[in-house]
């Protein structure tokens with residue numbers, strides 16, 4: 099996994115340089131604010147970066163021995179990477195609509211599959227895991243089985259726990275802590291900022307409904 103680690107480091111530094119990993123004050127989907135934000139939407143403007151992320155995701159999925167026979171990206175940011183993983187792996191892709199089509203087939207899940215088939219979820223960033231659960235629920239409604247999700251960034255705010263509680267194994271190629279260490283080591287961040295973000299993460303473990311997970 100030596101090349102994997104080198105590629106991951108290069109990805110973190112590039113994300114920082116292109117403004118896809120930023121520090122400030124950002125409102126998150128769950129409704130609380132954060133001093134750090136991963137905006138992976140901008141990766142569509144950097145094809146080599148998208149390709150590197152897709153290679154890391156597929157390498158990691160293989161390393162974890164995932165046996166799914168179809169894959170589905172969480173709309174919308176993960177879709178380009180899911181598409182590249184589909185092409186690279188040969189695994190057919192499914193697309194989950196955020197709203198069912200109001201005409202024609204009225205489907206929520208586009209693509210071919212058999213009931214009982216196992217579907218791998220691909221996601222960009224996980225905070226609480228709520229977005230993965232929404233996609234998994236729609237896939238399950240159509241008879242698919244969801245056991246695994248490979249994600250690009252785990253913000254370490256409760257996602258693993260919330261997904262495990264719902265029977266989904268989350269595998270992340272990068273954690274927020276690791277990104278902070280890489281940036282610190284490369285002189286892009288100072289220790290004060292790293293400590294501030296780490297204290298925030300520790301104090302803000304979140305359920306998908308935005309409630310804080312009580313400390314055990």
Ligand SMILES: O=C(O)c1cc(=O)[nH]c(=O)n1[C@@H]1O[C@H](COP(=O)(O)O)[C@@H](O)[C@H]1O
Pocket residue numbers: 125126127128134135136137138222223224225226227228229230253257306
């Ligand atoms: O809003 C967020 O939590 C979030 C944080 C972040 O750093 N980057 C980011 O893209 N997000 C968005 O939040 C979603 C994940 O939040 P959860 O559904 O709480 O896991 C992602 O699909 C993104 O749309």
